[in-house]
Amino acid sequence: MKRTLLYIVALMLTIAAMGQTLNVKVGSVIYQFPATQTGEMTYADSETLTIMGKTFSLSDIDKMTVDNTNVTANLVDIAYTNSGSAMVTIAGNVAQYVTPTINGNHVTIVQTNTEAVDEDEITYQLSGTTTDGEFALDGSYKCTVSLAGVTLTNPSGPAINISNKKRIQISAKNGTVNTLTDGADANESWKACLYSKGQIQLQGKGSLTVNGNTKHAIKSGDYITVKNLTLNIHSAVGDGISCNKYFVMNSGNVTISGVGDDGIQCDLEDDDEVTGETTDHEDENSGNVYIQGGTLNISTSAAGSKGVKAVGTLYINEASATTIITVNNSGGVDSSDTSDLVASACLKGDKAIDISGGTLTLTNSGQGGRAMNTDGTLTISGGNIDAQAQGTNYGSSSQGGGGFPGGWGGGWGGNSSSSNHKYAKGVKADGNITIKGGTIKIYSKSHEGLESKGTITISGGQVYVQANDDAINAASHMTVSGGYVCGYSTGNDGLDSNGNMYIKGGLVYAICSGTPEVALDANTEGGYKLYVEGGTIIAIGGIEGGSSLSQSCYSANSWSRNTWYALTVGNDTFAFKTPSSGGSGIVLSGASQPSLKSGVTVSSGNSIFSGMGYTDASVSGGSTVSLSSYSGGGGFGPGGGGGFPGGWH
Amino acid sequence: MALVGALIVQAEEYAYLTFETTDGEKASVAVSSLTLTINGNTLTAGSQTFTLSNLSKMYFSNTNETTAIEEITTATLDEAADIYDLQGHKVTKEQMKRGVYIVKTKSRTYKMIVK
Numbered sequence: 001m002k003r004t005l006l007y008i009v010a011l012m013l014t015i016a017a018m019g020q021t022l023n024v025k026v027g028s029v030i031y032q033f034p035a036t037q038t039g040e041m042t043y044a045d046s047e048t049l050t051i052m053g054k055t056f057s058l059s060d061i062d063k064m065t066v067d068n069t070n071v072t073a074n075l076v077d078i079a080y081t082n083s084g085s086a087m088v089t090i091a092g093n094v095a096q097y098v099t100p101t102i103n104g105n106h107v108t109i110v111q112t113n114t115e116a117v118d119e120d121e122i123t124y125q126l127s128g129t130t131t132d133g134e135f136a137l138d139g140s141y142k143c144t145v146s147l148a149g150v151t152l153t154n155p156s157g158p159a160i161n162i163s164n165k166k167r168i169q170i171s172a173k174n175g176t177v178n179t180l181t182d183g184a185d186a187n188e189s190w191k192a193c194l195y196s197k198g199q200i201q202l203q204g205k206g207s208l209t210v211n212g213n214t215k216h217a218i219k220s221g222d223y224i225t226v227k228n229l230t231l232n233i234h235s236a237v238g239d240g241i242s243c244n245k246y247f248v249m250n251s252g253n254v255t256i257s258g259v260g261d262d263g264i265q266c267d268l269e270d271d272d273e274v275t276g277e278t279t280d281h282e283d284e285n286s287g288n289v290y291i292q293g294g295t296l297n298i299s300t301s302a303a304g305s306k307g308v309k310a311v312g313t314l315y316i317n318e319a320s321a322t323t324i325i326t327v328n329n330s331g332g333v334d335s336s337d338t339s340d341l342v343a344s345a346c347l348k349g350d351k352a353i354d355i356s357g358g359t360l361t362l363t364n365s366g367q368g369g370r371a372m373n374t375d376g377t378l379t380i381s382g383g384n385i386d387a388q389a390q391g392t393n394y395g396s397s398s399q400g401g402g403g404f405p406g407g408w409g410g411g412w413g414g415n416s417s418s419s420n421h422k423y424a425k426g427v428k429a430d431g432n433i434t435i436k437g438g439t440i441k442i443y444s445k446s447h448e449g450l451e452s453k454g455t456i457t458i459s460g461g462q463v464y465v466q467a468n469d470d471a472i473n474a475a476s477h478m479t480v481s482g483g484y485v486c487g488y489s490t491g492n493d494g495l496d497s498n499g500n501m502y503i504k505g506g507l508v509y510a511i512c513s514g515t516p517e518v519a520l521d522a523n524t525e526g527g528y529k530l531y532v533e534g535g536t537i538i539a540i541g542g543i544e545g546g547s548s549l550s551q552s553c554y555s556a557n558s559w560s561r562n563t564w565y566a567l568t569v570g571n572d573t574f575a576f577k578t579p580s581s582g583g584s585g586i587v588l589s590g591a592s593q594p595s596l597k598s599g600v601t602v603s604s605g606n607s608i609f610s611g612m613g614y615t616d617a618s619v620s621g622g623s624t625v626s627l628s629s630y631s632g633g634g635g636f637g638p639g640g641g642g643g644f645p646g647g648w649h
Numbered sequence: 650m651a652l653v654g655a656l657i658v659q660a661e662e663y664a665y666l667t668f669e670t671t672d673g674e675k676a677s678v679a680v681s682s683l684t685l686t687i688n689g690n691t692l693t694a695g696s697q698t699f700t701l702s703n704l705s706k707m708y709f710s711n712t713n714e715t716t717a718i719e720e721i722t723t724a725t726l727d728e729a730a731d732i733y734d735l736q737g738h739k740v741t742k743e744q745m746k747r748g749v750y751i752v753k754t755k756s757r758t759y760k761m762i763v764k
Contacts, residue, residue, distance in 0.1 A: 020663055020680065020709070035663050035680075035709045043704040046690055058701060064685035066666065 021069040022092075024051065025062045028085045028102045032071045033092030053096035074120050078135065080105050080128035080152060094122050105133030106154075111141060111164065126150040126178075136161045137168075144169040147178040147208060155183035158214075162196035165221070170194070172206030172229055181211040192219030192242070200243070202252075203227040212236035217259070220244065222269070223281070226294065228252050236260060240298070244269040245285045246277075246312070250320040251293040262306045263298035263327070264289065277313075287312030287351070291358070293321030300327075304334025304342035307362070314349030314374075316358045316383065323358030323383075332366035333394040333422045341394070343422040345373040346387070352376040352431070355383050355438065362387045368394030368422030371442070377431035378452070380438045380461065387426050388443040395421025423447035426467065429454070433474070435483065437461040441610055448473045449487070455499070458483050458506065464609040470496040470521075471510075477528075480535065482506040486609040487519075488579060494519040494539070500528045501544070503589075505535045509576055509613060512541035512583040519583065520544060536569055536590045538576060541583020547632045553589040555630035556596065566600040566619040575602045575617035576609075587630050597622035663709035666694065670703045677713040696728060696754065728754040 020035035033051050041051045049056045076098055077089040086105040090098055101108040111122060123144040126135055129151040137143070145160065145168060152159045159180035162168055172178050182193035193212040194200075199222040202208070207230040210217040217236035218224070224243040233240040233256040240256035240263045241247070247266040256263040268274055268287045278284040289310035298307040307327030308314060316323060327346035334342040346362035347353065353374045360383060362371040371387035372378070426442035427433075432454040442449045442465040449467030450456070456474040460483040465471040471487030471494050472478070478497035481504040487494035494510030495501065501522040510519035519539035522530035530547035537543075540559060559565070559578055566575045569590030588594050600622035605614030665677035678694045685694045692699045731753040732740050740750070750761045 022666075022709075038709060040706045040708045042706045043701065046702040058687050061687055063687075066680040066683040 019068070019070060021067055021071050022051070023065045023067065023069065024056060025064070026056065026060045027062070029088045029090060029100055031056075031090050031092060031095045032069060033095070034071050035066070037092060051095070052092045054092070055096075075123050075125060076100075076109070077125045078107050078127070080126070080130040080133050080150060082130055086128070086130070086133060098122065105130040106136070107134065108136040109138070111137060111139030111143060113141065126152065131155070134159060134161065136163070138163040140164060140166060142166045142168070144171055147172045147176060147204070147206060149173070149176040149178060149206075151179045153179075153181040156185075158182050158190045158193055158195050160194045160196075161190065162198070164196070165198040167199040167201065167222075168196050169201045169203060170196075170208075171201075172204035172208045174205040176206035177209075178206060179209045179211070182213050184213040188215050188237075190214060192216040193236075194218045195220075197221045200224045201227070202229050202231060204229050206230070207232065209234060210236075212238075212240075212259075216240070216242040217256075218242070223247065223284070226250065226252050226254060229254075231255070234258050239263070239265045241265070243267070244287075245272070246281060246288045246290065247310070248281070248290045249292065249294050249296065253295045255297045257297075257299040259300055259305075260302050261300075262302075262309045263300050265306070265309045267311050288315060289313075289349070290315045290317075291323060291325065292317050292319040293323055295324045296326070298325075298327045298346075300329045300331055300344070302331045302334075303336070303344065303366075305329060305331040305344050306348040307346040309345075309348045309350075311350045313352040313354055313376075314347060316347075316353075316355045316360065318357035325358055326361045327363070329364045329369055330366045331369065332391065333368040335394075338420075341368075341420075341422050343373065343394075344369040345371070347372045349374045349376065352378070353429070354379045355385065356381045358383045360385045360387070363390060364388065364424070365390040366424075367391045368424050370425050370428050372427040373425075374428075375430045377454075378427065378429040378433045379436070380434070380440060381436040382461075383438045385438060385440045385442075387441070388445075389424040389426045389447070389449075390443075390445050391424040393421060393423045393446045423469075425449070425451055426465065427451070432457070432476075435459070435461050435463055437483075440464065442466070444468060449489075452476075455479070456497075457481075458485055460506075462608050464488075464612070466490070466610075468492075470494075472496065474498060477502070478522075479504065480506050480508055484608050484613075484615070485509070486612065487511070488612070489513055489517065490579075490581070493517045493521040494541070496521040497528070497530075498523045498526065501530045502533060503531065503535045503537060504533045507536040507574060507615070509538045509609060510540065511579050513581070514541060514583045517583060518542050518544055519587070520547075522547070532589055534591065536567070536572075536574065536594075537588060538567060538574075539587040540578065540585075542585050543587050543632070545632060549589075549630075549632055551589055551591070552593065553587055553630040553632075554594060554627040555585060555587045556625050556627055557585050559584075559586045560598060563598060564600050564602055564619075564622075565625075566597045566602075566617060566622060567594050568597075569594045572615075573605075573617045573619060575600060575605060575614040575619055577612045588627065594627070596625040596627060598625050599623055663711055665710045665713055666707055667710040667714045668694070668697075668699055668707045669705050670699075671705045672703075675714045675716045677710060677715045680709070726752065730754060 022033045024031040079087045099110045125146040127148040134154045200220040209232040216238040217233040220243040223245040225248040227250045229252040231254045235258040237260045240259045272285040331344035424446045426444040426449040430453045433452040433456045435458045438461040444467035448469045449465035449471045451473045453475045455476045456478045458480045462484045464486045466488040468491040470492045471489040473496045477499035479502040483506045486509040488511040512519045519541045520543040530544040532549045600619035605617035667677040733751045
C-alpha cells in the first residue's frame with residue numbers, strides 16, 4: 001500500500017512539472033505565465049497587454065512563446081554571464097510586483113507591494129558568473145535572495161546592494177559555492193560588499209565567500225542572524241560583519257580573516273529607542289551579540305580591533321547548537337588618538353559579557369591586548385574557556401614583570417586606562433566579575449590575568465589563571481565560596497583584592513612570586529582584610545598579614561619546586577604540583593586539620609588547573625610534611641627566586 | 650486529495666490560444682510550439698495575423714472557438730495539407746475555382762470561399 005502511494009505521489013509530481021507556459025520576452029527578461037493562471041489577457045489601445053496584473057507595452061515585447069517550461073511561483077531567477085547580459089526570468093504570479101532594470105550584468109529590481117503574493121515572499125535566485133555585475137534591490141517588502149552558485153564581482157560598487165529596509169533572507173542553496181566581491185573605492189562610496197539597509201538573515205547549507213574591498217564585507221542597517229551557512233569572509237577594509245540592533249549566530253560555520261577592523265561588530269540603531277533583550281528579539285535595539293551555536297573562527301590584526309564587539313552585552317552559550325569560538329588577535333593598541341588609546345581584544349562587550357556555554361579559544365598576541373574585555377560586568381556560568389594575552393604591555397616596558405606591592409594592585413590597575421599606556425591582560429572587566437561554572441584557563445604574559453575594577457565572586461567552576469602580574473585582581477572585594485580556583489602569579493600576588501577577600505568555600509590554590517608579594521592579598525593598608533571562613537586553601541608564598549582566620553590555618557616554612565604534593569582534608573585528597581619558583585613558605589587550610597605529603601606519585605584523579613592539580617587524587621609514596629598552626633601575621637621572609645617559571649601549562 | 654486536485658490543474662493542456670476582437674469575434678490558434686511576434690500594429694500568432702487595434706483579449710482554451718470569417722493569406726493556403734470541395738473531393742490549389750472549400754493545415758481547418 002505504501003509503495004502504491006509513493007508511485008502515485010511520484011506520478012503527480014512528474015505531471016505537475018509539465019504545465020503550459022506563456023513566455024513574454026522583453027529584452028533580457030522573460031516573464032513566465034502558467035497557462036492555467038493567465039485567465040483573460042487584455043489588449044488596450046493597440047499599446048498594452050496585461051497578463052496577471054502585469055501590463056506590458058506592446059512595443060517592448062520581443063516575442064511571446066508557448067511551451068512546457070515549468071514555472072516556480074514567486075521566483076525571480078537571475079543568471080549572470082561573462083558573455084553578454086544577465087538573463088532575468090520572472091514567475092508570472094509576481095510579475096506585476098517586480099520591475100527589473102538590466103544594464104549588462106548590473107541588475108536592479110524595484111519590488112512593490114507583495115502582500116498579495118500567495119503564501120510566500122518573492123525569492124530572487126542568483127546564479128552564474130560575472131566579473132562586472134551587481135544585484136540591487138529596492139522596495140519595502142520582505143524577500144529572499146537565494147544564492148544558487150553565483151560568483152558576482154562588481155568592480156565599481158557593492159556586489160549585493162539592498163535598499164529595502166525589510167527583512168531579507170540571504171540563503172546559499174544546499175551544496176552551492178557562492179562568492180561576492182566588490183571593488184576598491186578609497187572614497188568609501190558604498191558601505192559593504194553585501195549590504196542591506198534592513199535585517200539580514202544569513203542561512204542555507206551552501207557556502208558564501210565574501211571579499212570586501214571598500215568598507216565592510218557584510219553590513220546591515222538592522223540586525224543580522226546566521227544559521228547553517230558556511231560563511232567565509234576573506235577581506236574587508238572595515239569590519240567583517242557589521243550590524244545594528246543585535247546579532248545572532250545560531251549555527252553554521254563562520255570564518256573571518258583579512259579584515260581592517262573588527263571581525264563582528266554590533267552597534268545600536270541611533271534612530272530607534274534603546275532596549276535590552278526582548279522576547280524573540282521583537283523590536284530589539286540592544287547592541288547585543290548572541291552566539292548560541294556554530295563554529296566561529298576569527299583572526300584580526302588591526303590596531304585596536306576586536307574579534308567580536310558588542311556595544312551591548314555579548315552572550316555566548318549553546319542554546320541552539322554546539323558553540324566553538326576561536327579568535328586570534330594580533331592588532332595591538334590603536335594609538336591614532338594618543339589621548340584615547342584603544343586596546344585590542346578577542347571578545348569585547350561594552351555593556352557586559354555573559355558566557356554560559358561553548359568552547360572558546362582566545363589568543364591576543366598584540367601589545368597591550370586582552371583576550372576578553374568588558375566595560376561592564378562579566379558573568380561566566382559554563383563553557384570551556386582558554387584566554388591568553390601573549391603580548392607585552394603598551395607604553396611601558398617593565399611593569400608587570402617586576403611586581404608591585406601587594407594590596408595596591410587596584411590602584412595600579414586603574415592606571416592601565418590612562419592615556420599613555422595599555423596593559424596586556426587576559427580577562428578584564430570594568431564591572432564586577434561573577435563566575436559560577438565553566439572551565440576557565442587564563443594566561444597573561446605581561447600583566448594581570450583576571451582583573452575586575454569592581455568585585456570578583458567565584459562560586460563554582462574551575463578557574464586557572466597564570467599571569468606575570470596579579471593572577472586574579474579585584475579593585476574591590478573578592479569572594480570565593482565554591483569551585484576550584486588557582487591564581488598563579490610569576491611576578492606578583494596570586495589572588496589580590498583591594499577590598500576584603502573572603503574565602504568561604506571551594507578550593508583555592510594560590511601562588512605568588514615572592515616577597516613582598518603574597519599568595520592571598522587583601523588591602524590591609526586600606527583597612528580591609530582577608531577572611532578565611534571555609535574552603536580548602538594552599539597558599540604558596542603565604543597570605544596577607546592581619547587576616548581574620550575563623551577557619552584554622554597551618555603552615556610549612558618551605559616547599560620543593562616542581563614537586564607533587566598531596567593535601568588531604570578528611571577523605572578528600574587534592575594533589576598539586578608546585579611551581580618552578582614562588583614565594584617562600586606555604587599556608588594551608590581546610591574544613592578539618594589537613595595533612596600534607598611531599599614527593600607523591602599521582603596514579604589517578606581528576607586533572608584540573610591545566611595539569612597542576614588533581615582532585616579526588618590517589619597518590620602513593622612521598623613523605624609527610626610537618627605543619628604548624630598558623631595564626632597570621634608576617635610572611636616567611638625572602639623566598640622564591642630560582643629563575644623564571646616554566647611556560648604555559 | 651489536495652494533491653490530486655493539484656494534479657488535475659497542472660495536467661491541463663490547452664489546445665488553443667483564442668483571440669477575441671473588439672467586435673466579439675474569436676479566432677483560436679493551436680498552441681503547440683506557438684510563437685507570437687509583434688510588428689507595428691500587427692500581431693502574428695503562428696500562421697495567423699491580427700491587427701492590434703482590433704484585439705481586446707486572448708486566453709487559453711480547450712476548444713477551437715473560432716467564430717469569425719478570417720482573412721486567409723496566400724501563405725496559409727501554401728500550408729494547406731489537404732483541400733476538399735463540398736462534395737468531399739480532394740482538389741489541388743490550382744483546381745480551386747469559385748465556390749466553397751474545406752482547407753486543412755497542420756494546425757487548423759478552414760472553410761474558405763473563393764470568389
